[in-house]
Amino acid sequence: MQYRDMGSLDLKVSVLGFGAMRLPVIDNNSANIDKEKALKMIRYSIDKGVNYIDTAWPYHQGESERFLAEVLKDGYREKIYLASKLPIWEIEKKEELDQYLNKQLEKLEVESIDFYLLHALNKKRWAKVKRLEILAWLEEKAEQGKIKYIGFSFHDSYDIFSEILNSYQWDFCQIQYNYLDTEYQAGQKGLKKAFEKDIAVIVMEPLRGGWLAQEPPRNVKEIFAKTNKDWNAVEWALHWLWSQKEVSLVLSGMSNLEQVKENIKIAEESELGLLSENDYNMMEKAAEKMRGPISCTRCEYCLPCPEEVNIPEIFHLYNKAKLMGEEEKMADKYYELDDKTRADNCIECQQCEAVCPQNIEIIELLKQAEDFFSEYK
Numbered sequence: 001m002q003y004r005d006m007g008s009l010d011l012k013v014s015v016l017g018f019g020a021m022r023l024p025v026i027d028n029n030s031a032n033i034d035k036e037k038a039l040k041m042i043r044y045s046i047d048k049g050v051n052y053i054d055t056a057w058p059y060h061q062g063e064s065e066r067f068l069a070e071v072l073k074d075g076y077r078e079k080i081y082l083a084s085k086l087p088i089w090e091i092e093k094k095e096e097l098d099q100y101l102n103k104q105l106e107k108l109e110v111e112s113i114d115f116y117l118l119h120a121l122n123k124k125r126w127a128k129v130k131r132l133e134i135l136a137w138l139e140e141k142a143e144q145g146k147i148k149y150i151g152f153s154f155h156d157s158y159d160i161f162s163e164i165l166n167s168y169q170w171d172f173c174q175i176q177y178n179y180l181d182t183e184y185q186a187g188q189k190g191l192k193k194a195f196e197k198d199i200a201v202i203v204m205e206p207l208r209g210g211w212l213a214q215e216p217p218r219n220v221k222e223i224f225a226k227t228n229k230d231w232n233a234v235e236w237a238l239h240w241l242w243s244q245k246e247v248s249l250v251l252s253g254m255s256n257l258e259q260v261k262e263n264i265k266i267a268e269e270s271e272l273g274l275l276s277e278n279d280y281n282m283m284e285k286a287a288e289k290m291r292g293p294i295s296c297t298r299c300e301y302c303l304p305c306p307e308e309v310n311i312p313e314i315f316h317l318y319n320k321a322k323l324m325g326e327e328e329k330m331a332d333k334y335y336e337l338d339d340k341t342r343a344d345n346c347i348e349c350q351q352c353e354a355v356c357p358q359n360i361e362i363i364e365l366l367k368q369a370e371d372f373f374s375e376y377k
């Protein structure tokens with residue numbers, strides 16, 4: 001495994017971190033983690049040198065943190081840096097801050113969380129952070145030893161990112177970044193700005209939730225063929241990131257052991273500056289052809305939908321249909337979904353839109369998807 005600096009912090013992290021948000025599950029139920037498989041995967045990665053594990057309050061409907069307590073037994077806790085996040089959207093009063101952190105420590109069965117993030121900051125949540133004086137509270141918790149390093153994860157425009165970055169002496173930050181999202185949210189500009197300020201950057205959604213791991217369309221393959229590198233889609237996406245000096249660590253939400261092995265191998269082969277200028281130019285061209293009409297990354301923050309609509313899967317099928325020209329095949333898959341999970345069950349309660357980190361107009365787009373697929377019924 002290779003290791004990199006974390007901004008001004010006196011420690012080194014593995015270039016690949018494990019995101020515990022997309023673990024294997026049983027019966028398609030995200031709360032029902034396949035513990036045997038997931039434990040093996042995470043411990044395997046630690047045995048191979050991965051030293052950073054990322055979780056959060058809502059992952060796997062609250063079960064990710066509880067499950068990690070099991071994984072980190074038998075000496076594994078001491079081998080890694082543990083990251084978790086404060087769910088700002090759940091907090092209304094100052095008193096609740098301690099309640100959430102104490103519960104997280106209890107679920108994780110640890111004395112301290114190494115990297116503690118304000119989860120998915122955006123303009124509205126940043127206003128709440130200021131109103132409830134959450135930064136002062138974080139410092140108090142660091143003094144008490146309940147957390148070590150203070151950071152935030154981010155989903156909003158660059159201007160808000162810049163404001164947040166300049167407002168506090170952060171230890172680190174976490175942004176969505178991959179070769180499609182160079183000018184989206186914090187983007188490349190945000191990455192460089194954080195680096196200049198010596199604030200470590202952790203990358204999330206490096207494969208855009210799996211979108212960049214799929215077999216690329218023919219026109220994209222033709223572009224990749226114009227380079228001297230014989231890489232698959234995952235290698236292109238991950239090497240693109242690790243080639244950049246501003247990236248400290250790339251989190252991947254791996255969902256089976258083969259993915260863990262492959263990503264570790266790519267991490268070991270990674271190198272600063274591995275991509276040439278021509279490679280970057282080619283990838284910019286590839287990106288133009290890889291963007292689907294809906295910027296969903298299947299993070300599942302919108303689930304569970306009270307009406308059981310399977311929003312991420314519907315958007316994934318719609319994106320594939322539009323981008324890969326697989327309209328009929330994707331329509332077939334859409335009608336194979338349990339009918340109570342299809343788009344026409346949406347009652348427009350807006351619960352999903354309030355939590356979507358990508359700010360997607362979910363209700364309107366569900367209607368569009370339903371109309372589109374109904375033409376192939």
Ligand SMILES: NC(=O)c1ccc[n+]([C@@H]2O[C@H](COP(=O)([O-])OP(=O)(O)OC[C@H]3O[C@@H](n4cnc5c(N)ncnc54)[C@H](OP(=O)(O)O)[C@@H]3O)[C@@H](O)[C@H]2O)c1
Nearest residue numbers: 019021022153204205206207208209210213251253255259
């Ligand atoms: N703080 C926040 O707001 C926030 C938001 C999102 C994510 N995160 C964190 O960041 C982590 C990383 O983000 P992410 O999970 O979206 O990462 P990602 O790497 O973009 O997507 C993970 C998905 O990519 C696919 N994948 C990974 N490696 C692969 C391989 N070698 N071959 C084929 N497919 C592969 C898998 O999809 P399939 O399951 O379809 O095979 C996997 O579930 C998360 O796990 C979470 O810890 C934080």
